[in-house]
Amino acid sequence: MGNGMADMTSPVSVTSQQDIRIVEFTNNKILDEANIAEIGQTLMALVEENNPPRLLLDFANVDHLSSAALGMLINLNNKIKQKDGQLRLTNIKQQIYEVFVITKLDRLFRIKPDRAEALSSFEH
Amino acid sequence: MGMARSNPRGRGERRRTPAPNPTGQVKHKLRFAIGSDFATSCRIQKQIMDEVIRQGFTGPSIFAVRLALEEALANAIKHGNRLDRGKKVRVEAEVTPRQIRIVIEDEGGGFERSSVPDPTTRANLEKTGGRGILLIETYMDKVRWSRGGRRLEMIRRNADGPPLRG
Numbered sequence: 001m002g003n004g005m006a007d008m009t010s011p012v013s014v015t016s017q018q019d020i021r022i023v024e025f026t027n028n029k030i031l032d033e034a035n036i037a038e039i040g041q042t043l044m045a046l047v048e049e050n051n052p053p054r055l056l057l058d059f060a061n062v063d064h065l066s067s068a069a070l071g072m073l074i075n076l077n078n079k080i081k082q083k084d085g086q087l088r089l090t091n092i093k094q095q096i097y098e099v100f101v102i103t104k105l106d107r108l109f110r111i112k113p114d115r116a117e118a119l120s121s122f123e124h
Numbered sequence: 125m126g127m128a129r130s131n132p133r134g135r136g137e138r139r140r141t142p143a144p145n146p147t148g149q150v151k152h153k154l155r156f157a158i159g160s161d162f163a164t165s166c167r168i169q170k171q172i173m174d175e176v177i178r179q180g181f182t183g184p185s186i187f188a189v190r191l192a193l194e195e196a197l198a199n200a201i202k203h204g205n206r207l208d209r210g211k212k213v214r215v216e217a218e219v220t221p222r223q224i225r226i227v228i229e230d231e232g233g234g235f236e237r238s239s240v241p242d243p244t245t246r247a248n249l250e251k252t253g254g255r256g257i258l259l260i261e262t263y264m265d266k267v268r269w270s271r272g273g274r275r276l277e278m279i280r281r282n283a284d285g286p287p288l289r290g
Contacts, residue, residue: 031194033162064187066194067259071252078250095187102262103255104244 011039014046020122021046022115024058030069040072044079053085056118060091070105077109086110090118152179156215160205160230165197165213172217172226179221181282188263189224189280195256196228196276204230204274223265223281234272 015022023043030036047053055076073089080087089111092100100106112118152175158164169190176189197213205211211231218225243254261267266279 031190032166033198064190066191066198067253067255068198070255074250074252095184099191099259103258104249108249 010042011035012042014042017119019050020054020056020119021050022056022058024060025062028061028063030062030065032066033068036066036068036072039069040075043072043076047076047079047083047085050085052083053080053087054122055080055085056088056090056115056122058091058115059089059093059096062096063093065096065099067103070099070103073109074105086122088112088118088121090115150220152217152219154215154217154219157212158215159209160201160207160211160213161209162198162201165201168215169193169197172215172219172224175217175219176224179219179224179282181224185280185282189226192260192263192278192280193226195260196226196278199256200228200230200232200276203235204232206232221282223279225277225279227275227277229271229275232274234274236273237269 011025011027013024013026015024023046025039027035030039043055043057046055057073077087087110089109091114092111097106097111100109100111110121112121154168154172154175156168158168172193173186173190176186181189197215200213201207205213213231214227214229216227237257240257241248241254243249243251243258248254260276260278264278264280266277268277269275270277
């Protein structure tokens with residue numbers, strides 16, 4: 001971010017719209033532990049930097065995720081709640097959405113069909 | 125072409141050449157014994173998934189196998205062998221165009237399936253772990269634990285459509 005240079009190896013890219021940080025996953029798989037730990041650290045840093053944190057996660061590129069990835073998202077959600085922030089998820093493909101439904105996490109997370117709807121759902 | 129390939133061996137990973145089964149389909153059997161680390165697990169998952177794709181599995185089946193395989197290996201390494209690199213995870217995958225049968229066995233203390241809490245209850249919904257078994261059982265057609273929970277056998281047919289709900 002800051003210096004405008006894109007980090008090609010980063011598993012996420014971050015842009016901003018007002019005080020909302022929009023995070024796009026660059027990899028199509030959020031499966032293995034090393035990858036998830038790295039993403040988790042990046043997202044946690046964003047939560048630390050912003051007060052209150054307002055994060056929108058865009059899953060448009062994501063074709064696979066594991067329960068470890070869900071654990072990381074829950075951890076993130078808890079942290080954001082502690083800081084009175086808001087988290088939204090968007091552009092989740094059908095197969096991935098089904099994983100959220102099976103685990104009933106569609107009830108825990110605020111999931112929106114597209115970016116515009118997700119952005120307008122943030123409360124002031 | 126798959127049959128002429130040499131068998132890369134190393135770090136305890138082994139690969140078998142295919143043998144035709146009675147129906148004339150080529151059955152690929154892959155066998156591995158790996159240490160309890162995620163990097164090696166990643167590599168053998170890729171080999172198994174390459175075979176699944178080569179055997180003509182369709183989208184939903186590929187998704188199901190990839191997810192269950194990742195969850196089962198993570199469980200064996202983390203909860204079974206508790207990341208002890210001296211302990212092995214044995215993996216066997218039999219792939220035909222019709223189905224995949226996977227057997228994963230760890231060297232840990234085992235577990236009782238019935239003692240694993242339901243991760244979807246209100247009280248457990250915000251816990252960061254405990255969803256792997258639910259996903260395995262949802263996405264595979266047959267799942268069986270044996271040897272005190274150390275051995276998992278799972279089968280997924282190659283079929284279109286959503287996962288079978290149990």
